[in-house]
């Protein structure tokens with residue numbers, strides 16, 4: 001299962017629990033490198049894929065932005 005990650009807030013989506021949690025950039029970088037290595041070697045990589053996506057805080061700030069204007 002690919003990992004959903006928000007680079008702006010350093011948050012990852014825990015699919016089992018359906019919530020967002022803090023995950024340091026230092027943790028996500030080796031994962032991305034691993035994915036790129038496996039991908040380059042033509043190995044099935046979807047479990048290691050990191051997908052950049054807006055998190056709950058992104059959505060919250062968008063909502064606040066809409067409220068404030």
Ligand SMILES: [Zn+2]
Nearest residue numbers: 006009055058
């Ligand atoms: Zn975010």
